[in-house]
Amino acid sequence: GKPKLKRTNVDQLLNKIVYYILGLLIALCTVCGVGSFIWETIRGQLFSLQYAPWLKPLDTAIVIALMRIPSYIIVLNTLVPISLYVSVEMIRLGQSMIINWDLFMYHNETDTPARARSTALNEELGQIKYVFSDKTGTLTQNVMVFLKASINSIQYGGTSGSDEDIAKDPQKTVDFSWNQYADPKFTYDDESLLTAVNNRDPDVDQFFKVLSLCHTVMSSEENGKLTYQAQSPDEEALLTAARNFGYVFLTRTQKTVTMSLLGVTEEYEMLALLDFDNVRKRMSIILRCPDGKIRLFCKGADTTVIPLLNSSHPSKLDATLDHMNLYAREGLRTLIIASKEIADYDYIMWEKTFEEAQLCLEDRDVQI
Numbered sequence: 001g002k003p004k005l006k007r008t009n010v011d012q013l014l015n016k017i018v019y020y021i022l023g024l025l026i027a028l029c030t031v032c033g034v035g036s037f038i039w040e041t042i043r044g045q046l047f048s049l050q051y052a053p054w055l056k057p058l059d060t061a062i063v064i065a066l067m068r069i070p071s072y073i074i075v076l077n078t079l080v081p082i083s084l085y086v087s088v089e090m091i092r093l094g095q096s097m098i099i100n101w102d103l104f105m106y107h108n109e110t111d112t113p114a115r116a117r118s119t120a121l122n123e124e125l126g127q128i129k130y131v132f133s134d135k136t137g138t139l140t141q142n143v144m145v146f147l148k149a150s151i152n153s154i155q156y157g158g159t160s161g162s163d164e165d166i167a168k169d170p171q172k173t174v175d176f177s178w179n180q181y182a183d184p185k186f187t188y189d190d191e192s193l194l195t196a197v198n199n200r201d202p203d204v205d206q207f208f209k210v211l212s213l214c215h216t217v218m219s220s221e222e223n224g225k226l227t228y229q230a231q232s233p234d235e236e237a238l239l240t241a242a243r244n245f246g247y248v249f250l251t252r253t254q255k256t257v258t259m260s261l262l263g264v265t266e267e268y269e270m271l272a273l274l275d276f277d278n279v280r281k282r283m284s285i286i287l288r289c290p291d292g293k294i295r296l297f298c299k300g301a302d303t304t305v306i307p308l309l310n311s312s313h314p315s316k317l318d319a320t321l322d323h324m325n326l327y328a329r330e331g332l333r334t335l336i337i338a339s340k341e342i343a344d345y346d347y348i349m350w351e352k353t354f355e356e357a358q359l360c361l362e363d364r365d366v367q368i
Contacts, residue, residue, distance in 0.1 A: 008120050008123040008124060008127065009123065009126075009127060010088065010120075010123050011120075011123075014084065014085065014088065017081075018080065018081070018084075021079055021080055021081065022080065024079065025073065025076055025077070025079050025080065028072070028076055028079075029069050029072040029073050029076065030069070032068070032069070032072045033065045033066070033068060033069040033072065034065070036064060036065040036068045037061050037062065037064075037065035040061035040064050040065065041061045089119065092119035092120055092122070092123070093119050095119075095121075095122040096116035096118070096119045096121060096122065097116075099114050099116040099121065099122065100113060100114055100115060100116055101113075102114055143233065144233040144234050144236070144237035144333070145186075145237055146186075146188070146237050146238060146240070146241030147332060148327055148332065149193070149207065150319075150320050150323035150324065150327075151196075151201075151203050151204050151207045152203035152204075152316065153315075153316040153319035153320055153323075155323055156190050156192060156193040156196075157188065157189065157190045157193070173187045173188065173189060174187075174188045174189070174190070174191055174193075174194050176244045176245075179243075179244060179245075179246055179248075181226055181243055181244075181248040181260065182243065182244045183240050183243060183244055186240050186241065186243075186244045188241070188244070193245070194245060197245050197246060197262075206339050207337055208242045208245055208246075208247040209247060209259075209261075209297070209339075210297045210298070210299060210337045210338075210339055211238045211239060211241065211242040211247065211299075211337070212239065212242040212243070212247040212248070212249045212259050213249070213257055213259060213268060213285060213287060213297055214283060214284070214285045214297040214298065214299050215230075215235045215238070215239060215249070215283070216230075216231060216235070216273075216275060216283075217229065217230045217231075217235055217236065217239055217249065218252070219249060219250060219251050219252070226243075226248070226250070228240070228249075234333070234335070238299075238335075246260075246261065246262040246263070247259060247260075247261060247262075248260040248261075250265070252270075254270075255269060255270055256268065256269055256270060257270055257285075257287065266290050267290065268287040268288065268289055268290070269287060269288040270285065270286075270287055271286040271287060271288055271294065271347070271351070272284075272285070272286040272351070272354065273285050273286075276300070280300070280304065281300050281301040281303065281304040282298055282299065282300020282301065282304050282305055283298070283299055283300060284296060284297070284298040285297050285298075286342070286347065293341055294341070294342045294343075294344060294347050295339055295340065295341050295342065296339060296340045296341075296342055297338075297339050298337075298338045298339065298340075299335055299336065299337050299338070300335070300336060301335075301336070302321075302324060302334065302336050305336040305338055306321070306336060308338070309338060324336075
């Protein structure tokens with residue numbers, strides 16, 4: 001169908017008032033026209049008989065009445081408040097300027113004031129009755145921060161507040177000054193996670209390797225500083241966390257991914273990359289690690305990753321699920337991290353099947 005023209009309540013009210021006034025104007029002009037016809041019929045015929053005897057009195061009264069109706073419209077047109085629209089528009093302009101000058105709507109971090117791009121913005125905001133939001137961050141500006149983690153059924157991170165809350169107590173924040181690649185904006189409140197990193201805990205090591213390697217982020221260097229260009233704030237937040245804990249993603253090519261592991265540069269051969277989509281709800285990357293072994297790194301939604309996990313440690317899986325549900329109840333976004341070592345023979349067989357799926361002309365996405 002045709003697109004519906006959206007109008008504010010004030011516009012609709014003004015239009016309704018003008019319609020009523022136009023109806024009143026037409027009614028008054030009609031009454032005046034009928035009155036003119038009656039007067040010409042009763043009195044005007046005397047003038048016609050004396051000065052224009054060739055005219056029929058009734059026809060003369062009708063013509064005169066019809067001719068006087070436009071005159072009445074011209075005389076009474078001041079009833080239509082044309083200036084009302086101008087006055088309302090000037091009020092709207094003033095309100096939009098007040099929005100632009102509002103200091104409470106000024107964003108200090110980006111030096112951006114509020115900008116009312118429509119003079120009717122104040123009326124449109126006044127019409128809002130309900131605000132619907134999902135957990136993707138509509139109301140949080142999609143500002144993602146790494147806060148908590150459950151690794152091998154051990155919880156890390158105790159503060160679920162904002163960076164400002166953590167910054168109020170500097171003693172709680174982890175010192176990342178030893179890391180030349182650390183992002184100064186990133187703060188974390190649990191020293192035990194850094195201790196596990198320094199002790200080279202294998203589970204923590206694998207956790208941060210997945211964060212640092214399983215993504216589609218591109219890196220660049222500006223003024224000697226490493227910067228990331230991410231498609232989503234989720235990837236940027238996870239990569240920034242890994243970066244501060246010493247697992248720094250440096251660069252990528254079509255065949256390799258390079259990272260700095262606690263100051264030691266490592267290069268991984270990228271064998272396959274399965275990007276995130278709404279069907280799989282997970283992202284996977286297959287790499288040949290510096291030790292020559294092939295590993296699969298995966299991250300995604302719990303509904304798709306958990307059914308694929310090895311159930312040989314049910315107690316640890318149950319503890320991890322409890323932690324994940326706890327984080328979800330706190331309003332945090334959750335993500336499952338997983339990895340698997342793949343035998344060369346298994347990878348060769350899978351690669352053959354994967355290449356056939358890529359060359360498939362029908363139902364290619366389903367086959368992949």
